[in-house]
Amino acid sequence: MSRKIAIFDTTLRDGEQSPGASMNTEEKLIVARQLIRLGVDVIEAGFPISSPGDFRSVQEVGQLAGDSCVVAAFCRARTEDIDRAAEALITAKRPRIVTGLGVSAIHLNDKLHMTEDECVACATEAVKHARSLVDDVEFFAEDAGRADVDFLVRVVQAAVDAGATVINLADTTGYCMVDEWGKKVKAVATQVKGIENVTLSVHTHNDLGLATALALEGVRNGATQVECTINGLGERAGNSALEEVVMAIKMHGDALDAHTDIKTTEIMRTSRLVSRVTGMTVQANKSIVGANAFAHSSGIHQDGVLKARATYEIMDPASVGAVGSEIILSARSGRAALRHRLDDLGYSFADDEFEAIYDLFIEMADQKKEVYDEDLESIIQERQRDVAAVYTLNALQIQCGDPLVPTAVATITDEVGVKHVVSATGTGPVDAAYKAIDRVVAVHGDLAEFAVKAITRGIDAIGEVTVRVTADDGMIYTGRGADNDIIVSSAKAYVNAINRMIQTSRSRDGR
Numbered sequence: 433m434s435r436k437i438a439i440f441d442t443t444l445r446d447g448e449q450s451p452g453a454s455m456n457t458e459e460k461l462i463v464a465r466q467l468i469r470l471g472v473d474v475i476e477a478g479f480p481i482s483s484p485g486d487f488r489s490v491q492e493v494g495q496l497a498g499d500s501c502v503v504a505a506f507c508r509a510r511t512e513d514i515d516r517a518a519e520a521l522i523t524a525k526r527p528r529i530v531t532g533l534g535v536s537a538i539h540l541n542d543k544l545h546m547t548e549d550e551c552v553a554c555a556t557e558a559v560k561h562a563r564s565l566v567d568d569v570e571f572f573a574e575d576a577g578r579a580d581v582d583f584l585v586r587v588v589q590a591a592v593d594a595g596a597t598v599i600n601l602a603d604t605t606g607y608c609m610v611d612e613w614g615k616k617v618k619a620v621a622t623q624v625k626g627i628e629n630v631t632l633s634v635h636t637h638n639d640l641g642l643a644t645a646l647a648l649e650g651v652r653n654g655a656t657q658v659e660c661t662i663n664g665l666g667e668r669a670g671n672s673a674l675e676e677v678v679m680a681i682k683m684h685g686d687a688l689d690a691h692t693d694i695k696t697t698e699i700m701r702t703s704r705l706v707s708r709v710t711g712m713t714v715q716a717n718k719s720i721v722g723a724n725a726f727a728h729s730s731g732i733h734q735d736g737v738l739k740a741r742a743t744y745e746i747m748d749p750a751s752v753g754a755v756g757s758e759i760i761l762s763a764r765s766g767r768a769a770l771r772h773r774l775d776d777l778g779y780s781f782a783d784d785e786f787e788a789i790y791d792l793f794i795e796m797a798d799q800k801k802e803v804y805d806e807d808l809e810s811i812i813q814e815r816q817r818d819v820a821a822v823y824t825l826n827a828l829q830i831q832c833g834d835p836l837v838p839t840a841v842a843t844i845t846d847e848v849g850v851k852h853v854v855s856a857t858g859t860g861p862v863d864a865a866y867k868a869i870d871r872v873v874a875v876h877g878d879l880a881e882f883a884v885k886a887i888t889r890g891i892d893a894i895g896e897v898t899v900r901v902t903a904d905d906g907m908i909y910t911g912r913g914a915d916n917d918i919i920v921s922s923a924k925a926y927v928n929a930i931n932r933m934i935q936t937s938r939s940r941d942g943r
């Protein structure tokens with residue numbers, strides 16, 4: 433049997449650090465539920481001391497996960513961080529504290545102002561303290577990619593001696609060349625005494641487009657855990673993408689002497705879900721999960737694929753769940769068929785919630801006749817957005833054309849239930865709608881990006897709008913809205929971004 437490679441998903445921690453990709457607790461739970469279906473071994477759910485919202489997310493993901501996977505909480509190598517992480521992990525059946533610090537000269541000198549000896553002492557103390565609180569402690573060596581290899585071995589030795597159960601080597605800045613990184617991992621794997629009794633992990637970034645290659649090189653040189661994110665989300669250019677690492681290990685398992693327990697047919701759905709929840713669009717030519725990942729356009733390629741798929745296709749699209757379902761629902765499908773389809777898609781709802789979704793489904797089916805899986809997912813996400821809303825858009829009436837002055841009349845309910853009817857004119861229908869909304873909401877944001885996309889096929893498809901709004905403090909918030917009418921989608925997306933802005937500032941304040 434080949435080596436089992438544990439998949440440590442950090443979409444909810446490192447991934448969420450992408451500008452504009454922040455998620456509230458409810459959204460993190462939606463993603464966590466799907467990560468569990470996907471079969472990840474570890475979910476890093478947040479950084480508890482960083483905000484009350486992150487604390488709550490770790491707590492609730494811990495509760496949700498039960499026995500199904502390890503739930504990890506990130507912290508710096510500081511007592512107060514570690515204590516807070518342990519507190520948040522009380523609900524978890526399989527808790528892990530992830531703690532560590534920078535180990536490169538540049539981090540020690542310019543960020544931490546520590547000597548090497550102080551760094552070793554700090555690592556030892558942090559791991560010991562964490563081990564006094566939980567049994568599973570991961571020590572991360574930040575910026576290991578630029579660290580001196582002898583010092584790296586020394587600090588890892590100290591962490592292992594202090595009781596770390598997992599050692600994570602991070603190329604935090606995505607700096608390394610592949611062979612150089614492999615040598616570093618190998619040095620730790622062969623020189624640290626007792627390393628065979630702990631899990632060796634790699635955490636790589638994509639600044640040079642090498643994140644997946646670095647992760648695989650880590651595996652080749654002794655790592656048995658890989659840290660990654662869905663769609664490669666993460667700081668700057670992102671982390672290694674789970675779907676790439678997993679499919680490369682699946683395809684080259686023999687050469688790597690490795691396998692994972694990921695249910696690969698769930699990959700596509702997970703990718704779509706994370707993209708929807710965070711508002712971070714996946715580029716069409718993205719490996720594995722991009723819209724064009726299995727599309728063949730040149731005549732020569734099409735001819736080859738028609739004769740034998742393997743001529744130009746190294747994997748079966750079905751193996752990553754990239755084939756559309758042939759099951760199409762309509763207004764005549766009824767409750768049982770809808771429930772069955774939702775079940776297959778991985779959703780289960782209490783009766784009253786199901787009724788609310790059924791009503792939305794019927795409303796959609798009346799308008800567009802054929803309802804695809806993607807439509808159902810959009811209904812569910814719209815519904816989940818509504819439930820958590822501060823402001824809700826109840827109605828929008830637009831008048832526009834040439835030579836009319838674009839005018840919007842909006843009805844918006846605030847969280848205490850007061851209905852506001854407001855109107856505004858603008859340079860176009862979207863501008864008029866946004867100006868009307870601005871008259872009600874108590875915060876200010878500047879529209880930085882606006883994109884509209886059809887969710888499914890056909891002229892009657894649902895139009896989904898994604899907006900990015902910059903708040904006065906420079907933070908970016910993503911909003912999404914879906915409707916048959918793209919002006920309504922646009923207004924919903926804007927209200928959604930405003931809601932996120934307000935919820936984030938409240939969670940920061942601990943309300």
Ligand code: MN
Nearest residue numbers: 446604635667
């Ligand atoms: Mn990172």
